[in-house]
Amino acid sequence: MSSKAWSLSEVAQHNTTSSCWVILHNKVYDMTEFLPDHPGGSSIILKYAGRDATAVYDPIHPPDALEKNLPPERHLGDIDTASVASLEAAQNSKRKTKDELRVEAAVARKPRINRMLCLQDIEDVAIKVMSYKTMSYYASGADDELTKRENANAFSRFFFRPRVMRPISKVDTSTTILGFKSTLPIFVSAAGLAKLGHPLGEANITRGAGRTGIIQMVSSASSLSVAQIAESRVSPTQPLFFQLYKSKDNKIAEERVREIERLDYNAIFLTVDAPVGGNRERDVRAPFELEDQEREAEGVDGASQDAPQSEDDLEEKSVNFDGTIGSSLHSMDTDMTFKETIPWLRSVTRLPIVIKGVQCVEDAVLAAEAGVDGILLSNHGGRQLDYSPPPMEVLYRIRKQRPDVFDKLEVYIDGGVKRGTDVLKALCLGATAVGLGRAFLYANSAYGEVGVVQTIRIMQREITLGMRLLGVASVKELVPEMVERVDWQPALARL
Amino acid sequence: MSSKAWSLSEVAQHNTTSSCWVILHNKVYDMTEFLPDHPGGSSIILKYAGRDATAVYDPIHPPDALEKNLPPERHLGDIDTASVASLEAAQNSKRKTKDELRVEAAVARKPRINRMLCLQDIEDVAIKVMSYKTMSYYASGADDELTKRENANAFSRFFFRPRVMRPISKVDTSTTILGFKSTLPIFVSAAGLAKLGHPLGEANITRGAGRTGIIQMVSSASSLSVAQIAESRVSPTQPLFFQLYKSKDNKIAEERVREIERLDYNAIFLTVDAPVGGNRERDVRAPFELEDQEREAEGVDGASQDAPQSEDDLEEKSVNFDGTIGSSLHSMDTDMTFKETIPWLRSVTRLPIVIKGVQCVEDAVLAAEAGVDGILLSNHGGRQLDYSPPPMEVLYRIRKQRPDVFDKLEVYIDGGVKRGTDVLKALCLGATAVGLGRAFLYANSAYGEVGVVQTIRIMQREITLGMRLLGVASVKELVPEMVERVDWQPALARL
Amino acid sequence: MSSKAWSLSEVAQHNTTSSCWVILHNKVYDMTEFLPDHPGGSSIILKYAGRDATAVYDPIHPPDALEKNLPPERHLGDIDTASVASLEAAQNSKRKTKDELRVEAAVARKPRINRMLCLQDIEDVAIKVMSYKTMSYYASGADDELTKRENANAFSRFFFRPRVMRPISKVDTSTTILGFKSTLPIFVSAAGLAKLGHPLGEANITRGAGRTGIIQMVSSASSLSVAQIAESRVSPTQPLFFQLYKSKDNKIAEERVREIERLDYNAIFLTVDAPVGGNRERDVRAPFELEDQEREAEGVDGASQDAPQSEDDLEEKSVNFDGTIGSSLHSMDTDMTFKETIPWLRSVTRLPIVIKGVQCVEDAVLAAEAGVDGILLSNHGGRQLDYSPPPMEVLYRIRKQRPDVFDKLEVYIDGGVKRGTDVLKALCLGATAVGLGRAFLYANSAYGEVGVVQTIRIMQREITLGMRLLGVASVKELVPEMVERVDWQPALARL
Amino acid sequence: MSSKAWSLSEVAQHNTTSSCWVILHNKVYDMTEFLPDHPGGSSIILKYAGRDATAVYDPIHPPDALEKNLPPERHLGDIDTASVASLEAAQNSKRKTKDELRVEAAVARKPRINRMLCLQDIEDVAIKVMSYKTMSYYASGADDELTKRENANAFSRFFFRPRVMRPISKVDTSTTILGFKSTLPIFVSAAGLAKLGHPLGEANITRGAGRTGIIQMVSSASSLSVAQIAESRVSPTQPLFFQLYKSKDNKIAEERVREIERLDYNAIFLTVDAPVGGNRERDVRAPFELEDQEREAEGVDGASQDAPQSEDDLEEKSVNFDGTIGSSLHSMDTDMTFKETIPWLRSVTRLPIVIKGVQCVEDAVLAAEAGVDGILLSNHGGRQLDYSPPPMEVLYRIRKQRPDVFDKLEVYIDGGVKRGTDVLKALCLGATAVGLGRAFLYANSAYGEVGVVQTIRIMQREITLGMRLLGVASVKELVPEMVERVDWQPALARL
DSSP states (O other), rough: OOOOOOOHHHHHBOOOOOOBBEETTTTEEEOOOGGGGOOOOOOHHTTTTTEOHHHHGGGSSSTTTHHSSSSGGGGGEEHHHHHHHHHHHHHHHHOOOOHHHHHHHHHOOOGGGOOOOOOOOHHHHHHHHHHHHHHEEEOOSSSSSHHHHHHHHHTTTTEEOOSSSSOOOBOOOEEEEEEEEEEEEEEEEOOOOOOGGGGGTHHHHHHHHHHHHEEEEOOTTOOSOOOHHHHOSSSTTOOOOOOOOOBSSHHHHHHHHHHHHHHHHHHEEEEOOOOSOOHHHHHHHHHHHHHHHHHHOOOOOTTTTSSSGGGGOOOOOTTOOOOOOSSSSSGGGOOOHHHHHHHHHHOOOOOOOEEEEEEEEEHHHHHHTTTTEEEEEGGGTTOOOOOOOOHHHHHOOOOOTTHHHHHSSSSEEESOSSSSHHHHHHHHHHHHHESSHHHHHHHHHHHHHHHHHHHHHHHHHHHHHHHHTTTOOOOGGGGGGEEEEEEEEOSSOOO | OOOOOHHHHHHHTOOOSSBBBEEHHHHHEEEEGGGGGGTOHHHHHHHHTTEEEEEHHHGGGTHHHHHHHHHHHGEEEEEHHHHHHHHHHHHHHHHHHHHHHHHHHHHTTTOOOGGGSSHHHHHHHHHHSSHHHHHHHHOOOOSSHHHHHHHHHTTEEEEEEOOSSSOOSSOOEEETTTTTEESSSEEEEEOOOGGGGTTTTTTHHHHHHHHHHOOEETTOOOOSSSHHHHHHOOSSOOOOOEEOOOBBHHHHHHHHHHHHTTTTTEEEEEOOOOOOOOOEEEEEEEEEEHHHHHHHTTTOOOTTTSOOOEEEOOOOOEEEEEEEOOSSGGGBOOOOHHHHHHHHHHHOSSSEEEEEEOOOOHHHHHHHHHHOOOEOOOOOOTOOOOOOOOHHHHHHHHHHHTTTTHHEEEEESSOOOOOOHHHHHHHHHHHHHEESSHHHHHHHHHHHOOOOOOOOHHHHHHHHHHHHHHHBBGGGGGGGGGGOOOOOOOSSSSO | OOOOOOOOHHHHHSSSSSSBBETTTTTEEEOGGGGOOTTHHHHHHHHHTEEEOOOGGGGGTTTHHHHHSSSSSEEEEEOHHHHHHHHHHHHHHHOOOOOHHHHHHHHHHOGGGGOOOOOHHHHHHHHHHHHHHHHHHOOSSSTSSSHHHHHHHHHEEEEEEEOSSSSOOOBBEEEEEEEEEESSSSEEOOOOOGGGOOOTTTHHHHHHHHHOOOEEEEEOOSSSHHHHHHOOOSSOOOOOEEEOOOOSSSHHHHHHHHHHTTTTOOEEEEOOOOOOOOOOOOHHHHHHHHHHHHHHHOOOTTTTTSOOOOOGGOOOOTOOOOOOOSSSGGGBBBBOOOOHHHHHHHHOOOOOEEEEEEEEEEEHHHHHHHHHEEEEEOOOOGGGGGOOHHHHHHHHHHHHOTTTHHSSSEEEEEESSSSSSHHHHHHHHHEEEEEHHHHHHHHHHHHHHHHHHHHHHHHHHHHHHHHHHHTSSSSGGGGGEEEOOOOOOOOOOOO | OOOOOOOOOHHHTOOOSSEEEEEEETTTEEEEGGGGGGGGGGHHTTTTTEOOOOHHGGGGSTTTTHHHSSSGGGGGEEEEEHHOOOOOOOHHHOOHHHHHHHHHHHHHTTOGGGGGSHHHHHHHHHHHOOHHHHHHHOOOSSTTTTHHHHHGGGGGGGGEEEOOOOOSSSSOOOOOEEEEEEEEEEEEEEOOGHHHHHHHTTTHHHHHHHHHHEEEOHHHHHHOHHHHHHOOOOOOOOOOOEEEBSSSSSSHHHHHHHHHHHHHHHHEOOOOOOOOSSOHHHHHHHHHHHHHHHHHHTTTTTTTTTTOOOOOGGOOTTTTTTTSSSGGGGOOSOOOOHHHHHHHHHHHHSSOOEEEEEOOOHHHHHHHHHHEEEEEEOOOOTTTOOTTTHHHHHHHHHHHHHHTTTHHSEEEEEOOOOOOHHHHHHHHOOOOOESSHHHHHHHHHHHHHHHHHHHHHHHHHHHHHHHHHTTBGGGGGGGGGGGEOOOSOOOOOOO
């Protein structure tokens, strides 16, 4: 690292692919050689070449991202005092965008958390208080977001057959997941970039889960490092699961597993539903839409400031952008197989292994045959392949066609869960537990750690009440005979 | 009871859990020891600790509630004359809320009752002339109110197979329910707190039913006492059924049955679909929403007056609130079984026994085996477990899977009934009679007793006309071959 | 008949049930004894007791209604000259109602008929240019009008299996109905009170049908007499069918048949789907709604002018009103049977007999066994029993369950037909022809006779084109294999 | 050809069916004898009789249309210089219509093409920048456009069964169609009159397809001649297919085939789904609606300027108008058969033969038996027979009922394709390739050639991504087990 203090104008000259410097927290970094390796693509870095990128960098990178990815000799040193002052002044004098003003007003009118009666209430608040970009990243699904919506709608086709005149004065909602105790048959499913919604990021979720006795599956795309998250445990024995994106380099992948084991994570959820990122148009559109909003505010015609339309415009810069940052996605293993990958993973760890992202009965059977400890029926929250089936429907098909799978491993589902009744339906069909992902990002964005706790308490209340009204006193009593897939489509309330 | 006359300021000092006094009808009561036993929770009493609570107490408590629940030594005596005057002055000078003004305007524009052509017309009027809190209590269903809506929608999947060229000049709509004559195959299903909608409360319904010759099942959560309702009969032989919530203390339960028998009630409907209250968010939200409305009227920002958001806010004060008051719900038997509860009930009464709240074929069979006289297929109007199946669908399944049940006991349904055709469909499938609950609350709220009569007359007209157009001259001719469950979803008019 | 000329004030004194006089076309009639026999109920006459009723009487009564129903001694003579002048002046100075002004404006903007491309276009015009009362009478269906809508929606579940590479240069759309030639496989289904929409009434329809070579079934509730309609034939051999409502008095019924035969009607459609009138709320509501509209126009509060609400308001004056006038409905035979009525009818006429209003497979079979010449699957346009099945669905069930019926008699359907493809679907399933009712009332109301012709030409174009694109050259080639009932609900365009 | 130069007033006198002259590009043509042969009907020519028709003629006729159809002696020569100047002046001073102004504003605000993320984005832009008439011609479907919508909706009932843990690092999207290489399993399906949307017309599509390696099926109703389109190839070996409308005169039809062969077209798609034009009301309505718009702009009442309504108005001038121009539709063979037409076509060409427009399983079987090389399941984009089944449903039925068809010929589908997933679903069921028609007209109208390329690139991205997420590396791996037709209707995003 050089000890020279750079001026803004010196840095500004390195704004091309040949020499690309960036300022982060008043330090200068040479990103030139890293450009092709950036998981988020080079164009986003080049947009800030020669400039300060702190504001956009911070919420989406874990603190150790630079150390892990940039060799020390590319850490070029500090900017000079005048530059620091200049950046600060620029920051302070920056006119607020329309979206920032909208958020400020929404935060000022945010209702008290004890008015939050259900998860949708919290989501509604979150949608209002998040920046448009954050909302777009969290909410987006693939293509027309049909699978995202259908994940939730699928539950509406399952009605209960409640039993009456059974003792329900005492109800026990607890269960075990991979042998670990959970106060409720739910867990936090991996969902990344929590810092976009709240400065404390995933730590809020870890602490909320710990305090209420449920288990978090930590996202590979977290905005905190796996170590920071591990340190956020409320007690040393709080279990944590890890969502693994396997590197195509087995050595790197093994090292990742070792790190996880050192940090006392308790299980590995091998992600197989996202070998490449999905087509999340809402996410890609957000910056365009914000640009237009600002231009309109200035009374400028939307199209007139654009460069002329030419062949160059055809380059689809950001469309394949995966949305996850700080992980090893760019070097992910896209040629995994049941036959080779599972034995390899078994050979490098003794942690329980779950395959996250099974989407059909056949692969559930293959997973059972491969001897993993569990499968998570998931389509990545509808963010990957539109018209991937709702996990609840896949679960139903396993129950109908291959019920023996439930004897061989634990089955979980995630996607579209909003109510305690959703959880109970899945458990009736054979699921061990149900994951919630976006719900925790919304809770964290709206109310931080207390929002996470409230989310879990709401689920606890709804699950407890639902069990009582179904006539069951423990999760083991939830059996397939208690649900029926109906042949009509109920009119949903909130579509 | 003390003979001292209290001043408002004296009472005002007893406003904590250690000493909690309340003024009702210018009398002072010490509620301190009763706080934990209040069926509606202690917080609602504490809100009025040290103050006059008459206005909120009256519409939701039967007059004998205090005598039954509070020992005489806690009746502390009257307030002094100056205090009486002061309370009256306060009452008179109270600014009307926006909701009160809205109701006043709606009452002034209320259409004449002879414009009411169908039950929905009356409901539409009621929605307008009821206070927002009353509407919220009456209309609310569990969670997303999906079961509440589907209860009604279920009828739309059943079409008739009308027969032609059959003699229908004379049509007899009468039937018997548990051996008691009814002019129509409908009855009043238990629905509580009628005083919220009309000062004469359930008596309007009792009289309306008596005058038209149908039978009322009296709610345990009535705002009149069971004795007052019994006294409202239009003739001594008017039959009345009683909806029993069984106390977990068999002695208390038996005493309740004795009281009912003394008052010449004619049957017991043992409620099994509400061992605990459902999650009725609309009801819980109403006070919040009214607060906001008032604040907005005053130009005050909604959030700014709220206390800071803290851990304390997490306490879910009222969420589990059942909504019924003045009953023995707080000590309800949540461990009833077919095996023990039914024989016990048989041992203490010779009245006919009906199980209210059966929701699946299996429990219908168990009820038949337990030898009860009838079952009411009901999900408590969608107020208990969302995704409980519509009673019409349960009825259809019994017809398909276990038609022998109809030979062993009488089967009724309630929930979502709006039209004479709904009733006829249920009768075709084997129901003896069909209950209407909310319809009578709305009729009472909109037009009092005359509204109750008009509701029954409308049903009479629709049932008579429907029978003629189906080609049947008596309810016995309504057979399963006359309805068909179709495989498409008709486009409903009023959703 | 008295020769005295009456003054308005003299007549005005006879305004009670004891003595009820009415002025029609400047003549005075004593209706007192006729009151209980009026098919539309006595209250509508009493509303005009002692007054001139010409304006409301004319459009809904055939000219011979008074002669047929009122004995000559009740024809009391003319009003005097001053009274004639006074009535005229009153008529001329009458302020136009809001609805009359709306209609005037709509007529002024009525598009040219050559812009009418489909039946819905014409209906859209008609809705605008008809008075609200006329629209309400024509458009109304029973209860929630669900069957009325489903009649039309039912066609949308049937898709074609079009055949290609078949000779279709020459297409013959003609067929025979009961042996009578028709240029198209459609006919006019009975629909009454055409004078409400156009001063020339049903004659427009008769002439339009005659000019284009299709057959009209004449409604018993026509606003012209059956003789007037017969005289409107464009050629002496133009076939006409008659819709018979059988009197309970066989003598009267036989006389009706004789009259029809004398007028050379060619077949009898015995109506069995309307032994009593349906519950058409839209129709009953119309006068209320118009009253409110006028009051609002005058700035008067809707409720304040109403009489106080009392028990008397409960009388449901008009709810059972059938809507048809001038027929013998009030003495209709409500005890017809296949066993007795059909042989009787055969014994009094040699005309072909069709049963109009069959609504299930069982009755289709009974009709075939009774030896009638045809059945019209109809639910009276959804005006009688809501949740009566769509005729297209009944037709489909006959095809599936009892295809032998098609060998024994001709089968027609009506209700909800809007497109040539609707007709072709019914013909594929075995129907001989398809009736349209409201379509002709709308055409007549919007454009008179020329509208009727345009309606038929549109159907001709659509049927011809549809046959070509299905690969058939004659109606006989339309077979069940060419349609498929699909298991999804298409998104309809105009709902 | 006469050498005389005509004045406008001379030409103006020839404005009747007896003598009908028209000016095109400052030349005068005598159309009198051609009137009955004009494919678009005579009335549209008569509208411009005696006047300049260049502006309406140009975008819908290929340049060789006049030479092919009008004998040289009817080319009457030029207009004189003063007339040329006069026409130019008139053109320049013409007030812009409201629709032209709307288009100008939309073009000015057109977003940059790199914001186009999916085909719907491009369609949305095209709808805005096209004239209302062009939009109406492109977008219109038959009758109520139900089949047009259902073509697209049909895909939504098919969900994937994605496979995980399969090697997908390398994905090959290429295939062959009739032996010709295609980079993607999609092709341009015939869609005519591209010049309406862009002055370069179909050439943009030809060049875009050539640059990206997909194949275009050239429409018989192209606004460029087949020779011009052939010349637009980007390389001499770029394959082109031709959509043949067979003349009823076998000689003319054979000559058409010869011309196509001379121009090196590579296959013949014999069109059988449009022996006559469909009932496209949107298209017919457009001129009426634009007239009204202009009149409103001038404050004139819509109806008042119309001629009086009379019998003459009944002539349905334009309703049967097919919409295609410059082809030999007016003499089309409407009596083709499998038995005669296919052998004849085989006898005159050695090009591969595909039947375009098969709509049921039976005809797919007949086509296979007739020995053609392929069938295109198509209902002409929903423009012909409403309630023709969606091609995706026909494909599914062939797969279920007659899978042997796939062994005998290639099967394609077109209609309603908007997403890469739509393509993949069809391929799973056995389709070789999927055609897009309107998508390319919209792309061409919105962005010209670059829009065509962008459309193909978007499909490439979506198909590639979809294959990866399905777990397949080549199109051959797409098998029926990977899709499932579900029994529920997903809530679509953009309806």
